[in-house]
Amino acid sequence: MRYDHTKIESSWQKLWEKHKSYKVEKDENKEKFYCLEMFPYPSGKIHMGHVRNYAIGDVLARYKKMKGFNVIHPMGWDAFGLPAENAAIKNKIHPAKWTYSNINFMKEQLKKLGLSYDWDREIATCDPEYYKWEQLVFIKMMEKGLVYNKTSNVNWCDDCNTVLANEQVEEGKCWRCGNEVEIKELDGWFFKISEYAEELLDYTYKLKGWPEKVLTMQRNWIGKSHGAKIRFPVKGFDTPIEVFTTRPDTVYGATFMLIAPEHPLAKKLIAGTEKENEGLNFIKDVLKEDKISRMAEDKEKKGFFTGRYAMNPITKEQIPVYIGNYVLMDYGTGAIMAVPAHDQRDFDFAKAYNLPIRVVIQPEGENLSGDTMGEAYAGEGILVNSGEFNGLDVETAKEKITEYLREKEVGEKTVNYRIKDWGISRQRYWGAPIPVVYCKKCGVVPVKKEDLPVKLPLDVEFTGIGNPLESSEEFINTTCPQCSAPAKRETDTMDTFVESSWYFIRFCSPKCNNAPFVKEEGNYWMPVDQYIGGVEHAIMHLLYARFFTKILRDLGFIDIDEPFQNLLTQGMVCKETHKCPIHGWLFPEEVENGKCIICDSEVEVGRVEKMSKSKKNVVDPDLLIKKYGADTARLFSLFAAPPDRDLEWSDQGVEGCYRFINRIFRLITKNSEICKTNLNEKSEESDTTKELEFNLHSTIKKVTEDIETFHLNTAVAACMEFTNKLYQLENNVNTETEKTLFAESVKTLLVLLTPFIPHVCEELWKITGNETFISDQKWPEYDEKKIVRDTTTIVVQINGKVRANLDLPTDTGKEEALAAAKSNEKVQKYINGKNLAKEIFVPNKLISLVIK
RNA sequence: GCGAGUGUGGCGGAACUGGUAGACGCGCUAGACUUAGGAUCUAGUGCCUUCGGCGUGGGGGUUCGAGUCCCUCCACUCGCACCA
Known part of the structure; x- marks a missing residue:
């Protein structure tokens, strides 16, 4: 007998909706919890990545609600974007119509998953009532000079x-x-995000609930570096060329200069010279290449000599100025002083154009020379060929030379950020x-x-x-x-990243019609306690959202510094690919017994990779739900791998989860009478009652701790183990006390499983005689005392190898335990006639004997 | 090149502060019930084996004891990359 998931799931979804089970309001008397998953782009239909993302969020939201928190769990639509416009071009359908019809479809799909969203808070960013406030913020930013x-x-x-x-x-x-x-x-x-670069960077050290990986990526993106700006006057030219360098200590080694082709001075430097046309062509050629190939690895370094010379402000030397393809306008000042001896790129360029290489940093115990060195030296050392700065180490020289440049008013210390506005x-x-x-x-x-x-x-x-x-x-x-x-x-x-930079605050008061949101609501609900989404948003979305939140703070809309307290980046959903030699990539359902269903060719099974439409290695959530139900779809996404790791799809694994739900279903329906009867006898102890209590309380503990730490796969495993135990014990249940405890165990198991598979739990809750929603139940507490067993197994190691197991009363002391170990037959075999060099005792764990 | 991460049975994955490696699930084997079963239940399942030994990517180290700590090497994945 298999349970009727379709009927059960739709009926409970209707009941939740009817009772507004997940509607939430601000309540100062309750501790709030804001659980948020990244809202989707309404592309047409949801995919397994969404299912996984939202299942993870739903477990947490439901759990926190049962824990007594005032949980806000909203959902909406990142509704602006190019695909809608492309659809409009292709199908002559207005983007709005296309978008809203997708939203309606996807909303139904999400509802079928039984997610605990407060749909009354739904927003779509293409709604003028939404983007109106963004326009207001834009204007306010303009007033403050931030735009x-x-x-x-x-x-x-x-x-x-x-x-x-x-x-x-x-x-x-x-x-x-x-x-x-x-x-x-x-x-x-x-x-002007660059104006917030320092604060954005600073707070990456304060966001304790974020994965280090994401924080590192953001820090690299912001790219703060310390150095100096130095101005090089150009002979016969009014404007000096300003460079940024992190190595002012090497300024004596600057033997030429380079500026980016896009640099405003580039064209001016060659204007009116006989090389003007040639130079313009060079600039045009470089700029014609797209950025990606221009920055490709091993890109050959090319330059064009402008015919101009600049004066090294510290050596007073005249050095040639080139336009270089490897100098980026986006970084620093778009111009560099080239120190070929100590920078590999400059070295390569100098070799190609036969420019002098002058060593100014000498590593200890070596004697580098520009003529003989095969590559640039970028390490520590002592200054040479650097006038009055000779003999200084790199770090000291950076300071002294920068100070000198400042005195001469040709440069100063500066901090450069990679991040652009x-x-x-x-x-x-x-x-x-x-x-x-x-x-x-x-x-x-x-x-x-x-x-x-x-x-x-x-x-x-x-x-x-x-x-x-x-x-x-x-x-x-x-x-x-x-x-x-x-x-x-x-x-x-x-x-469209602007819309997604503040939607989470709009959720706090989505209908507010005189401001982006009600300040008190924003202050009550924000920050998001747990944000969950794909790591692909590690930089752009998450950085922009952090920036925008700070803007809203500085405009007086809200009083928080950071939007997301904790961040979980869930892994991708992956599956093996299938390729037919004739028909190319195949959908899983186009493969039968390893053959292509169209042409019967042998299908090549490719590697496991991220599910994608182009490679057709996808599973349609709709079909999955139809066949197994939402509970199974959710359970598999949660059980197959820890949330932050990639998940490998397995049809058999899905079957296994479905089987487990059926197992639960049978266990409870079979025992529904025991569960329904109102028993209250807990006095007589037996092996069975002890076993039940021990397992019940260990399971509560394990599941609770695992959810708190996002070990959702092991939380499910613990429930499976408990289920197995209950099947084992079911035939030993005879006395009133045993029945009482069995019923309690079964019902508690259901409560523990509710965040994972809510529909079937509601149904079984009803079958066990309850008229309330199990979703509204209080999360169970465990009793530490019940997790202590009468006897504990102690392992005896001899010279590091396990030789015996002893069942001793829990908390047996060292002397007694050692005595027991030594009198053990197997142990004696090893220690007789030997010298006991050492005895180690770990209470309730092991005894380690060292013999010689 | 830089940064981060991962590496455990046939597979997905467990293992708290160092303390019985392989929980749970899949798969597989045998059996039971069945007309039959791809349903369900029971038992078994790291490897080699006779005692016993070997096992967490390889090598080395610390320790009574290492998947876990240290050193070193390898492989794969992801991010960044001519960043001056």
Whole structure:
């Protein structure tokens, strides 16, 4: 007999919904717990990654609720983004319609999983009632100088008439039309995240609940480095070239300079010289390559001599200035002093262009020379060839030389960050409009707060060419908020990472209509106590969200510094791939007995990798739920691997979980009478009662501790073990006391399993005679005293090898235990006639005897 | 190249502060019940073996005792990468 999961699951889902079981309100008398999983992009349907993510979150949310916390567990939709626009181009369907229909479908799918969301808090970021507040924050940021507009170099496809992200450039060509991508200067809006670099970095040392890996990635991304800025005057030129270096100590070894091709001075340096055309071509050639191939490993170092010389401000030497392909405009000042003896890249360049290599750092006990060295030396040493600084060690020299440069006013100490300001402009339709207006007279003017939201227009055509917003007369044409003259709207929309940077706070008061959120609600619920999602968001999303939270704090909206107290990055869901020599990648259901069902060819089983549509190694949650039910789908995702590790899909493993649920189902239905009868006899002890109590309390302890530490797989294992035990003991249950304890055990087991497999637990709870929701039950407590057994097995080791087991009363003392060990037959065999050199006793664990 | 992580049976994975390695599940073997079973139940299942020995990627070390601590090497995975 198998249980009817379809019927049971849908009926309990309806009951939970009817009773608003998971609705939650602020309650100052209760301790809050904010459990959040990363909200999905409504791409069409959910995948196993979602199931795993949300199952993990649901265990925690349900557990904390049963523990008595006031648990907020919301869900919503990251609803803006390019796929909706692509669908619009392809299927002539409006992005909004496409998005909302996906949301409806996916919401039904999530509901079928029985997740304990408070759906009353649902939000979709494409709702004007949501992005309106983002526009407000944008304007407030503008007022505080945290937003600016600047021209920068972007990847541009002339055919599509749009900007491309780096990842949309494939081998220098547009991913959609194959047209050559060019670098173009374009206006765009930026958030000053760099102003928060220091604080963002600082707090990575305070976020104790985050994986070290993620924090490291963020620190590297912020990329703080100490060094100096040094200005090199150029002969016959007004503006000096400013460089950033972390090695001011090597300034005497700077034998040439390089500037980035994009550097504003690059073109100016060659202007009017006979080499101008040649130089412009060089710049063009370098910039034509997309960034990815330009930064490829082993990229050959190329340069163009500008014909100009700069003066090394410390040696007064004239050194040649090159434009170099390996100098990045994005980092530092976009120009460097090249010290070939002590930097490998500069060394390679010097070799290629036959430039002098001068050693200025001499490692102890060696005698490097520029003529003979085969590679740059970047280590510690003593300064040489450095005038008055000779003899200093590297660290001291850095300080002294920087100080000297400052005195001469040609440089100063500086801190450089790798992180750049956040460019939020997207030339797209399906995003939050940037709320500014361009007026001929007043310039760039923010939209008046009372005129928000700036809504997306509907009279738009999706042709795939250009930004659809530009085609909307209704949208573009407006009046200036300041002088009322006719003006044009900004047609850029915001990066969708902006929406996901504060949705978690909006969840605190999702219907608030006079502010982004109610401050008291935000302060009550925030920060998120546990955030759960994929590690792929380790940098962008999590850094932007941290930044935006600080912005909201500094604008006075909320009083917290960091949004996410604890972070769990769950592993990927993986599965082996199948490939048919004729039909390519196959879905699992297209393979039968190792053969392709279309052509009967032998199918090649590939390696286990992340489930992806392109490789077809996917399992459709819908089919899984249909066949086994949501409880099984959840249980397998939780049991097959610890949450933070990758999970390998196994159809047989799923079967095993289904089998376990059936086992529970049978155990309880078989014993429902015992459970229903109201017994209250607990006085007479027997082996069975002791066994029941011991296992019951150990299991409560184990499951509780495991959930707290996210060892969800072992928590499930503990429940399985207890189930096995109950099957074993079921026939020994005779006395009233035994029955009472058996019933208690069974019911407690159900409570412990509720966070994992809530539907079947509700059903069985009812079958055992309860009329309440098991989801509302209190989490059981364990009694430490019941976990102590009368006797304990003590292991006897002789010279490190286990030779005997002794069953002794728990807490037997050293003398008695040793006596027992020595009188043991097996032990005697080893120790007779030998010298006992050492005796080690670990209470309730082991005895270790060393003999000679 | 830099940084982080992982490595345990046929497989997924357990093992608290060093203290019986392999919990739990899958698979496999045998048996029971069955017309039959891919349902269910029971027993067994690291390897080699006669006592006994060997086993947590390899090698070395500390210790009465090491999957766990230290050194070293190897493999794989992920992130970053011409960052001045």
